[in-house]
Amino acid sequence: MIFTDLEDNFEVLEPAKQWNNSEKLVENLMKHISSETRAIIIDYVHGLTGFDKVVETVLDAVRKNGGSLEGLEVFVSGWRYCDESIEKVLVNMVKTIVSEHGVGKISALPSNSLDEYSDVVVVSPAVYWNGDVLTHEDFLETVGLRTFSCVVAPVVGRGGVVSEVYSGDDVSDTELRNEVMRTSAYTPSKEPQVVVVGGPGHPVDSRLQTCSNIASTVLELQENKVFILALECSEGLGGKTFIDALLNKMQPDNRCLAKDIESWRLVASRQRMCLVTALPSSIVSHLLAARQFDTLDQAMTYARRLKSREAHVLFVENGVGTRVLEYAAEGDEAEDKHSGNAD
Secondary structure: OOOOOOOOOEOOOOOOOOOOOOOHHHHHHHOOOOOOOOOOEOOOOOOOOOOHHHHEEEEEHHOOOOOOOHHHHOEOOHHHHOOOHHHHHHHHHHHHHHHHHOOOOEEEEEOOOOOOOOOEEEEEEEEEEEEEEEEHHHHHHHOOOOOOHHHHEEEEEEOOOOEEEEEEOOHHHHHHHHHHHHEEOOOOOOOOOEEEEEEOOOOOHHOHOHHHHHOOOOOOOOOOOOEEEEEEOOOOOOHHHHHHHHHOOOOOOOOOHHHHHHHHHHHHHHHHEEEOOOOOHHHHHHHHHOOOOOOOHHHHOOOHHOOOOOOOEEEEEEOOOOEOOOOOOOOOOOOOOOOOOOO
């Protein structure tokens, strides 16, 4: 949590309306899972409001359908982050969610096939990520999973909020993508000259590699805003592959990692990027094309000096799954992007 003194001319992004219909999800899941369900795969995204509730609801459905939680195996993947050390932490975070329900085993998703399991439930959020939408289809393709009984696909809306949950054995990828693009979008009430965006929090923001995707929050804004991004990065930039790519020594083979860097560079070339971070200023300026500040107050002082004390400021507390759209003046033909969509 980072604090600053707010001026009068500011706006705080309104998160999406949160999903709250676990009874309907249980009812639908019981049509698609059996008492023989032995494994749940959780594609974990950190910083989501309501995601833990989705996981607990899936466990409840397994139990109500006669399945054994004691004999259940839960596998966790953090494939979006391209970082094995973060994945280990995410496994432990999931343990805190599911262990109290009596689940027998929680571990990282193995690299070998899971075909031995006849009934697998896949929990995979559909979320705006680096200018695109990543869904369960991307996850299944990445990990090479071909056989499963049911998909549970939470839709992540602006502010990192689970706004709806789709489930079944044939969830429409196209429908998911359209819903994410709608609910992730936010149009400011006035044109902002300064946009302040917070990250997903510890542990994901401990290294830039695992939180650099947050820069895509402002990909759709016109140029020359002051973009202030608050990311701790107390453990540095990331792994060797990520650093080599920043130094232009190599192009990473990992598609997500390459997209992270591409999106960051695009935003840095279009906006005056400021990073409130523990990273050294020399690294921030030379490798990240941004200006480093130790505190948000310092960054805000710089932004006001560049624009004006009257400049409109947009605050986005949690940039996960969030797209800030260009301000539409009164009279412009634009869809209202502020409406929620949870049942």
